[in-house]
Amino acid sequence: MEEEAAAAAAAAGGECRDPLPAPNPEGPSPGELSSSASASAADAPGAPPPPGAREVAAAMEAMERDAAAIAESYASLFASLRVALSDVTSTSAENMECLGDVVGRLQESALEASSKGNIYINSCLRLNEEMRGLESLAMQLYPSVT
Numbered sequence: 551m552e553e554e555a556a557a558a559a560a561a562a563g564g565e566c567r568d569p570l571p572a573p574n575p576e577g578p579s580p581g582e583l584s585s586s587a588s589a590s591a592a593d594a595p596g597a598p599p600p601p602g603a604r605e606v607a608a609a610m611e612a613m614e615r616d617a618a619a620i621a622e623s624y625a626s627l628f629a630s631l632r633v634a635l636s637d638v639t640s641t642s643a644e645n646m647e648c649l650g651d652v653v654g655r656l657q658e659s660a661l662e663a664s665s666k667g668n669i670y671i672n673s674c675l676r677l678n679e680e681m682r683g684l685e686s687l688a689m690q691l692y693p694s695v696t
Contacts, residue, residue: 601609
């Protein structure tokens, strides 16, 4: 008769559930008391039957696979963020070095331009002094022009 029930259950549900573990000879532990209370609640009419050990193991495996996939996803995300941050940091360092070079060259050009400007101003001042001397000479040579 048990064989017929097992065959009927296998035909109806596809799989036969594992048998319940043997009772503890020392008496039920507190954890077993709560599980036996929930088992008696599950035996109530209209309540779904408790899942078998295989279903629980399959659910645990699926949960572990999902957790591993999530962990891989986070690892990939953090790796790509680390690479992006490294690129930005190295680019910033390269840009700062380039900016330092540009500022140095600009300073050199500004110093050179100011030196040339000072030379030009000094030349203009000397020319102005010479022109003043020539003005008095021109007045002496051409008194009627003015």
